[in-house]
Amino acid sequence: MTEPFDDKRLDELVDLIVQLASGNLSARLAPSPARDSVDAVITGINLLAEELDLMYQNLEHRVAERTAALDQARRDMERLALNDGLTGLANRTLLADRIGQAIARAERGERPPCVLLLDLDEFKNINDGLGHGAGDRVLVEVAHRLSSVVRNTDTVARLGGDEFAILMPGTTEEGALRIAQRALAELQKPFELGDRAVWAGASIGVCFGQRGQTADLLLRDADTAMYAAKARGRGNVQVFRAEMHHAARERLQVASELGVAVAQGQLRLHYQPIVELATGTIVAVEAMVRWMHPQRGLLLPVDFIPVAEDSGHIVELGHWVLQTAIGQLSNWRETVPESFQVHVNLAPVEVRWPGLDEFISTTLQQHAVAPNRLALEVSETGLMTGDIAGLDALQTLRRLGVSVEIDDFGTGYSSISYLRRLPIDTVKIDQSLISEFATDGDQTAFVGAMFRLIDSLGLRTVAEGVETATQMEQLLALGCRYGQGIFFGEPRPAGDMTQVLSARPIPARST
Amino acid sequence: MSIPPAESRYESLTVDDEGFVQLRWPAGAKITGPSAKDAFDEVNRICAGTRRPMLVDMATTKSVAREARSVFGEPCAASRIALLGRSPVDRVIANFTLGVSQVPCPTRFFTDRDKALAFLREGPHDGTV
Numbered sequence: 001m002t003e004p005f006d007d008k009r010l011d012e013l014v015d016l017i018v019q020l021a022s023g024n025l026s027a028r029l030a031p032s033p034a035r036d037s038v039d040a041v042i043t044g045i046n047l048l049a050e051e052l053d054l055m056y057q058n059l060e061h062r063v064a065e066r067t068a069a070l071d072q073a074r075r076d077m078e079r080l081a082l083n084d085g086l087t088g089l090a091n092r093t094l095l096a097d098r099i100g101q102a103i104a105r106a107e108r109g110e111r112p113p114c115v116l117l118l119d120l121d122e123f124k125n126i127n128d129g130l131g132h133g134a135g136d137r138v139l140v141e142v143a144h145r146l147s148s149v150v151r152n153t154d155t156v157a158r159l160g161g162d163e164f165a166i167l168m169p170g171t172t173e174e175g176a177l178r179i180a181q182r183a184l185a186e187l188q189k190p191f192e193l194g195d196r197a198v199w200a201g202a203s204i205g206v207c208f209g210q211r212g213q214t215a216d217l218l219l220r221d222a223d224t225a226m227y228a229a230k231a232r233g234r235g236n237v238q239v240f241r242a243e244m245h246h247a248a249r250e251r252l253q254v255a256s257e258l259g260v261a262v263a264q265g266q267l268r269l270h271y272q273p274i275v276e277l278a279t280g281t282i283v284a285v286e287a288m289v290r291w292m293h294p295q296r297g298l299l300l301p302v303d304f305i306p307v308a309e310d311s312g313h314i315v316e317l318g319h320w321v322l323q324t325a326i327g328q329l330s331n332w333r334e335t336v337p338e339s340f341q342v343h344v345n346l347a348p349v350e351v352r353w354p355g356l357d358e359f360i361s362t363t364l365q366q367h368a369v370a371p372n373r374l375a376l377e378v379s380e381t382g383l384m385t386g387d388i389a390g391l392d393a394l395q396t397l398r399r400l401g402v403s404v405e406i407d408d409f410g411t412g413y414s415s416i417s418y419l420r421r422l423p424i425d426t427v428k429i430d431q432s433l434i435s436e437f438a439t440d441g442d443q444t445a446f447v448g449a450m451f452r453l454i455d456s457l458g459l460r461t462v463a464e465g466v467e468t469a470t471q472m473e474q475l476l477a478l479g480c481r482y483g484q485g486i487f488f489g490e491p492r493p494a495g496d497m498t499q500v501l502s503a504r505p506i507p508a509r510s511t
Numbered sequence: 512m513s514i515p516p517a518e519s520r521y522e523s524l525t526v527d528d529e530g531f532v533q534l535r536w537p538a539g540a541k542i543t544g545p546s547a548k549d550a551f552d553e554v555n556r557i558c559a560g561t562r563r564p565m566l567v568d569m570a571t572t573k574s575v576a577r578e579a580r581s582v583f584g585e586p587c588a589a590s591r592i593a594l595l596g597r598s599p600v601d602r603v604i605a606n607f608t609l610g611v612s613q614v615p616c617p618t619r620f621f622t623d624r625d626k627a628l629a630f631l632r633e634g635p636h637d638g639t640v
Contacts, residue, residue, distance in 0.1 A: 031600055035571070040599030047607045050577060 009038050016045060025053035084158040086136060087143035095157035095165055099215035102169035112209035114176040116166040117222035118146070118183060121201035121234040123162035125348045129390060130193065138191050138200055145186040149179060162200075165222070173208060173239075180204050180237045188235065203229035207240040224248045231306055254304055255311040257293070262313075262320050266292050269324050270491035273500070274343065274462060274484045277476045282501065284341035284375065286484065287325040288491045289317070309347055318350040323363055326374060328494050330367035335501045341403065343375040351378060351390040357397050371401030377428065379407045395423040405462070416453045427454050431465020431485070437474050448478035455479060519546040524553050531631055532558065532565040532589065536572050544578025551587050558588030564631035565589040566624075570597040572604060580608045584615065591634040592618040593627035 012029055019027035028046050031039035082094035090098070102113035120142065127135035139162065146156045146164060155167040166183065168176050184204055190197040205226025209218050225240035227248055232238065261267055271285035291299040308314040322344055329342045350356060364371055376397065378390075394404050405426040406419070410433045419427065429447070436443040454461050463475050466485030475483055489500065522537040532554055536542060554565065569575075592614070594605045605620035617634060621627035 035598035035600040037599045040603045043600045044603045044607075047603070054577065 007038055009042065013038070013042055013045070016042070016049075020045075020049050020052075025049055025056060087140055087158050089143050089147075089164070090155050090157040092157065092159050095155060095159070095167060096215040096219070098155050098167055098169075099209075099218055102167065103209060103211070103213060103215065103218075105169065106209065106211050111170040111172070112211060112213075113167055113169045113218070114171050114173075114206065114208045115218050115222040116168070116176065116180050116183065117159075117205045117207075117219070117226040118164040118166070118187070118202050119226055119230070120162040120187070121203055121230075122198075122348075123200055125352070125390075126198050126200060128352060130196075130198070134193050134198070137193055138198065141191055142187060142200070145189075146183055149182040149186055151179075154179075165219070176206060176208070177237065177239070180206055184235070184237055201235045203234045204237040205229055205240060206237060227251065230310075231302075233302070234306075251307050254307045255313070258304060258308055258311065258313040258317070261291055261293075262316055266294065267317070267320055267324075268292055268298075268493065269321065269328065270493055271328075271342075271497040272484060272491040273489045273497075274341075274482055275488045277472060277481060277483050280488075282488075283339070283482065284343055285497060286343040286345075286377070286491075287321060287328075288345075289321050305347070309349060314347045314349055315353050318347060319359065321345075322360060326363050326367050326369050329373060330369050331494075332498065332501060335498060338370070338373075341373050341375045343377050343405065345377045345379075345407065348379070348390060351393055353393075356393055357400065360397060360402065361400055372403065375403035375405050375426065377405045377407040380409050380430075391423060398423050398425070408464075410450075416450065416457070419454065419459065420457055424459065426460040426462060428462045428464055428484075429480075431463075434463050434465050434471055434475070434485075435467075437471055444474060444478070451479045519543045521546070521550040521553075524550065524557065526557060526563070529628075529632075530563055531628070532563050533568070534565060535568040538571040539573045540569075540571075541573050542569075542575045542579045544576055544582060547575075547579035547582035551582055551585070555588045560588075562588055562590040564591040564593070564634060566593050566595060566627055566631060568595045569605065570595060570601055572596070572601065575604050575608055583608055584613055586615040589616055591616055591631050593630050594618065594620045595622070595624060595627050596620065597622055 009029075009032060016027055016029040028049065029042050031042045031046075082091060082097075083089065084091045099113060099115065102110075106112040120138075123135065123138065126138055139158070142162075142164065143156065143158065146166060150156055150166055151168070153169055157165045157167070159165055166179065168179065171179075184202060187200060187202040190199055203226055205222045205224065205228065207218055207222035207225055221240045221244075224244045224247075225238045228240075228244045229236050229238040231247065231251065238244075268290040270288045270290055272288060273282040274284040274286060275281065276283050289301055289305075291304055293299050305314070305317075308317050325342045325344050329336075329340075332340070346356075360374070361371075364374065376394075378394065398404055403425045404423055405428055406422065406424050407428050408430045409427045410430040429450070433443070433447050433450075437447075451461050460482065461480050462482040462484060463471075463480050464484050466472055466475065466483040466487045468487060471485075472483060472487060492500070519541045520537075521534055522540075523533070523535045525533050527533050534550060534554065540546075594608070596602060596605055602620055602622070609618055609620070619627075619630055621630065
């Protein structure tokens, strides 16, 4: 046997240990054929090195796995913190950050960013009428549609509820407005919810950033422009102007003053005649609310109804209108025939109000007015939101004997065949379809075909916005039986209308 | 399973007069995972459902791969195992095998054949000659 202290294997063993200590865990030393104790130590160190190498590799593998899991968790956290959970769009925090970045680039010479702020016009009706599940599906689809119209460099965000925003860095005014119009068009298309289609629509405020502006200010101004779009009848795009701040403050003021307007008797009803075209006979009147404001004078519905709808005053205001109109009809008992109707507009939120049918029934009884003398006008978009509760309420009112009329038909996206499924008696054609008669022969033929289709459904047609004798004659020739507009008379206070009704004999309506 | 190369295949596998399985590895054998599996499959086959003590002659075995040591930790037809070697190297290899795997039956290393057989006789076995 070799003497241990002369054994060169010991030197080789020391080299092996040095290699292993330096981190080379794959180093090995072959034992000699002697298979003595030195070889046993060599074998043992080889085996220990193999175990250590394996443990080290396992550890490395686990560290890599844990690091990847931590990275994924960090990315998930960032996504949760910066993205909207429902739609996956950027949230307000991420949007503000990106606006900040775009403004910083503008400081270095790039064109300032533009922010589009979008709010769905009918979302509350969809959410309240069809439930949150339906509302969520609409929001997800809105996110898809908005993402489909923007550039790769733009950011689409959901700010909360039914409010969305688009950040367009380095854009021109023309480019931003083109995207705004495309977004508007996309959101005006129907949303399919199973076998039902609903319409959401949107109002869009646009604000072009300026150097030195903050993200908060840019968003605030876009919001102000969006409210201006709402105030202009919804479904449109408005570019921010400084004077809009004044209008926004005014809206707040109006909302606050509306609360006392009813109680202090500041509201008025004006009545516009609805005429049988063939005879010129006034067969009904439409009640139109006005606000005799103590400082600002007589205000038209466009000045306060949108605010009333947003602020929740609309139900109280609507009750006053119904009571006053029905009371006035009762006062005209000696002046008009028994078939004479008063038309009253109902906002979608009023239609959904649970006690509406009972309130109307009680009011009619109080004034001894037959239900068939009241006609309720509901806007096309109001009905098209697919609100089941609203449709049920209208059905109940029809069973009571009250007439139900679809208002402004032709401004939304409803098909004529869809009219068959609605609980209505009358279709009021929007004035925008009538106003083009003089210049557009095709339009005249189109409206004529529409009259015939509506007639084939057993529904009556009233044309709105008749301004000239020519229009009246064209309508008559096309088969329309009833008309309304300044040609037949402006809306006027009850006293004036009483004189008009008393001055001419009123034949009974033939329908 | 593919047949292991000759340098790593067991040399002989028999059942002796006492009913003990005798497994012998050739001098300089490099026992790999497949060769260990091949040997243990054969042990199970010849035991044919009975459990027998087993003497494993691993003297002058050159190396036992980690995968092979794992195979030795799997349950098999052996009721007791005596690992027989001669050198300190055999002892280190054998004890690494015992230490790395949790052996499924009483297993010990011996350098003396008689002591190894005596250890095997200590335990019950249901094998017959």
